Amino acid sequence: MALHAELHRHLGGSVVPRVLWRYFERHSTELISRFPNYGEFEDFYTRPRNTLDEYLELHTLVESVQTVETLPYFIYRLVRGAYIFENLAYLELRYTPYLRTPEHLSQSKRIDKMAEIVDVVGKASHIQECPIVTSQILCMHSRLPFEVNKAIIDLAVENRQYVCGIDVAGGDSYYADRLQEWISLYDYARSQGVNTTGHLYETTAGCYPELLPYLKRIGHGIQIPLLYPELLPEIARRGQCLEVCPTTYIKTGTLQDIRQLKLVFDRCFEAGVDIAICTDNAGLHNVRLPFEYENLLTYDIIGFAQLQACQEAAFRHAFAWPYTHRPASLLNGLLQPETPKVMAMKD
Numbered sequence: 001m002a003l004h005a006e007l008h009r010h011l012g013g014s015v016v017p018r019v020l021w022r023y024f025e026r027h028s029t030e031l032i033s034r035f036p037n038y039g040e041f042e043d044f045y046t047r048p049r050n051t052l053d054e055y056l057e058l059h060t061l062v063e064s065v066q067t068v069e070t071l072p073y074f075i076y077r078l079v080r081g082a083y084i085f086e087n088l089a090y091l092e093l094r095y096t097p098y099l100r101t102p103e104h105l106s107q108s109k110r111i112d113k114m115a116e117i118v119d120v121v122g123k124a125s126h127i128q129e130c131p132i133v134t135s136q137i138l139c140m141h142s143r144l145p146f147e148v149n150k151a152i153i154d155l156a157v158e159n160r161q162y163v164c165g166i167d168v169a170g171g172d173s174y175y176a177d178r179l180q181e182w183i184s185l186y187d188y189a190r191s192q193g194v195n196t197t198g199h200l201y202e203t204t205a206g207c208y209p210e211l212l213p214y215l216k217r218i219g220h221g222i223q224i225p226l227l228y229p230e231l232l233p234e235i236a237r238r239g240q241c242l243e244v245c246p247t248t249y250i251k252t253g254t255l256q257d258i259r260q261l262k263l264v265f266d267r268c269f270e271a272g273v274d275i276a277i278c279t280d281n282a283g284l285h286n287v288r289l290p291f292e293y294e295n296l297l298t299y300d301i302i303g304f305a306q307l308q309a310c311q312e313a314a315f316r317h318a319f320a321w322p323y324t325h326r327p328a329s330l331l332n333g334l335l336q337p338e339t340p341k342v343m344a345m346k347d
């Protein structure tokens with residue numbers, strides 16, 4: 001049985017529309033009054049946007065309801081869905097803890113509150129009846145000041161039980177003005193032994209070669225094989241993995257046709273660069289991980305052998321998978337106890 005590893009999923013974008021709608025029905029009549037019925041809400045929530053900025057706006061809708069009190073409600077449903085419908089054995093959940101703290105508090109009070117959020121997310125992710133290895137990636141944010149982003153790294157350092165790495169999110173076109181700052185933050189994270197990934201080379205406006213050496217994995221990175229394939233040998237040499245999230249590029253208007261990803265996969269395979277296929281925002285897209293896999297096969301972007309290579313790469317590059325092998329190799333022995341020799345030689 002193939003069990004999967006998901007390396008790039010946002011806590012905000014993981015809430016499937018039905019769960020969010022139910023939550024609004026129960027708690028927030030004001031938001032729900034904007035939509036006459038569920039169908040209209042689902043359409044609004046999942047429809048493609050023109051730009052990454054417009055798309056990211058939607059996250060604020062979910063962030064506003066994900067508080068220290070409500071996070072267990074959403075995370076329980078998220079992990080249960082991932083276990084039942086996606087066959088996940090491993091899940092890294094990412095989010096910006098600062099954006100889950102009360103807005104009316106001062107910056108320093110909000111920073112102090114972040115530890116509680118990490119603890120709540122960590123505890124809520126462990127569900128006895130849905131055994132998935134989970135860990136958190138804390139996202140620095142392009143619109144947050146240096147002090148907050150540095151505090152996010154410190155939080156990762158202090159909470160290794162629950163946190164396996166850091167990221168930067170919020171739109172990759174915004175890093176340019178503060179590039180030195182991002183370099184120093186990543187440099188600091190690495191000096192503390194924190195794993196690093198970052199939303200980079202997602203759009204044509206988010207290509208910063210200066211940041212690449214600081215990352216263990218690259219969030220998206222699709223513009224590298226598309227526009228700067230000359231960088232691929234160096235990426236391969238560093239053993240960096242691209243977290244490719246196929247549906248995202250259509251929802252954000254970054255690509256017009258999913259088949260444009262064929263070049264991404266072909267060039268990476270040729271250069272020996274690993275790719276982990278991820279969902280990014282499975283709820284917002286209403287597309288779960290097995291369907292991302294299936295879509296890539298359906299559109300002839302990759303074949304089965306390549307798909308399996310990507311699935312193995314996901315476990316290899318997982319920051320907190322505690323075993324040397326992926327779970328299939330552990331299960332195969334159980335599910336195929338003793339094949340009679342005659343049967344095994346058939347064909």
Ligand SMILES: [Zn+2]
Nearest residue numbers: 010199219280
């Ligand atoms: Zn993302």
